[in-house]
Amino acid sequence: TKKHILVLFGGASSEHEVSLMSAASVLRAMDRSRYEVLAAGITPEGLFELYEDQAGINTNHWEGFPYRRFVHDPRRPRLLFSPGDGGVYLQNEGRVQPLTVDVIFPVLHGPFGEDGRLQGLLEMCGIPYVGAGVLSSAVAMDKGIAKRLFHQAGIPQTPHVEIRLDPRQPAIHEAVNMVESRLDYPVFVKPANLGSSVGISKAVSRDELENALRLAAAYDPKVLVEQAVDAREIECAVLGSRNPVVSVPAEVLPSHDFYDYEDKYFSGTSQTQVPANLTREMTERVQQMALQVYQLLECEGLARVDLFLERNTDRLLVNEINTMPGFTHISLYPKMCEASGIPYSQLIHRLIEDALEKESAVA
Ligand code: ADP
Ligand code: MG
Ligand code: MG
Structure with a gap:
């Protein structure tokens, strides 16, 4: 019998649109002879709504620019989760009925979908899901905590400071003074919990740093400031x-100053090279570090590990790990897998099998 796979997309994070693009590609590539495919969108306010069943998913309009949001539609059946009794229900015109779901594939990026919160809900409900568990998801999403673990494991990284800013009354000047006493310009300023370069900027002066801190704090009161590195950006799929x-x-x-949101998804002017032009020895070092980072955080399913290869020193630094990396047609995770002999639809299949295997290992 066919397995029932529920693909989740959208979500209450600033990476909502990116998720739609990723999910469009995933849904299109899923082998319908093997799976019953269900798709549910999470509205920006967090409602789970059944989008379409296998009959008529039309996700073409989700791809590329201009992008869209998944908006609430009261006529759509709602998904209800029920911890402790096996699962997920559909609420449709006042009636509630169980929904058969064998695996959930959360094609969600950023807070709520990629940071362990959704994973916790699914664990409570006993539904197998693709990707990292609660702890790994949460730690990988929080760049500050992840960096503490990288440091503890002796994995090289660029110097940085963590700052907590009160969103209503951010003590910007104190923060600037603290950064200037610890780091040199240029620096990168980032919300601790986010992705897709949302809220990230490069600052070369005190003024720019002030603005960058305000911007980042609008997304997350916890902000990270890092010494900018002069490096090649190397990524690896696990x-x-x-x-x-x-x-x-x-x-x-990157075609812009750095690999920003626009560049990642829309302008198409950034270039990627798969495989990267590296010596065999460097390739091995990259792969080793990627695996080390993945295992350090006890990741499962998949992750993309992003590294910096410093231009002058050939030093390899860890930048970050993403437990639900972009899955659009121009995304690197699928491209790297493809270049390693795992085509896109095979990749989806392996991820689903992986989720089922983990489940049977627990049972
Ligand atoms: P995200 O999770 O949003 O992708 P990243 O930490 O990967 O956040 O930062 C996004 C991009 O910003 C990187 O791909 C890189 O181009 C640039 N960047 C981030 N940190 C640094 C740094 N310390 N030095 C140089 N460039 C950086
Ligand atoms: Mg990231
Ligand atoms: Mg990144």
Whole structure:
């Protein structure tokens, strides 16, 4: 019998639109002869609504620019989660009925979907899901905590400071003084919990730093300021839970000042190179570090590990790990897997199998 796979997309994070683009690609690539595919959108306010069943998913309009949001529609059946009794229900015109779901594939980026909160809900409901568990998701999403663990494990990274800013009354001047006493310009300023470069800016002066701190704090009161590195950006895909495999590395060649939101998804002017042009020795070092980072955070399912290769020193630094990396047609995670012999639809299949295997290991 066919497995019932529920794909989740959208969500209450600033990466809502990115998720729609990722989910469009995932839904299109899913093998319908093998799976019953269900798709549910999470509205920006957090409602789970059944979008379409396998009959008529039309996700073409989700791709590329201009992008969209998944908006609340009271006529759509709502998903209800019920911890302790096996699951997920559909509420339709006042009636509630159980929904058969074998695996949930949360194609969600950023807070709520990628940071362990959704994973906790699914664990409570006993529904297997694709990707990292509660702890790994949460730690990977919080760049500050992840960096503390990288440091403790002796994995090289750029110097940085963590700052907590009161969103209503941010003590910007104190923060600027603190940063200036610890780091040199240029610096990168980031919300601690986010992705897709949302809220990130580069600052070369006190003025720019002030603005950058305000912007980042609008997304997350916890802000990270990092010493900018002069480096090549190298990424690596990791796939699997018990015996994870590492892909060939890729390189990002940003067209803007850095790899920003626009560049990642819309302008299409940034270039990527898969595989990255690296020596065999460097390729191995990259793969080793990617696997080390993945295992340090006890990741499962998949993750993309992003590294910096310093231009002058050839030093390899860890930048971050993403437990639900972009899955659009121009995204690097699928491209790296493809270049390593795992085509897109095969990748989806492996992720679903991985989720089911983990489940049977627990049972
Ligand atoms: P996100 O989770 O939003 O992708 P990143 O930490 O990867 O956040 O930062 C986004 C981009 O900003 C990176 O891909 C890189 O281009 C640039 N960047 C981030 N930190 C630094 C840094 N310390 N030095 C140089 N560039 C950086
Ligand atoms: Mg990220
Ligand atoms: Mg990144």
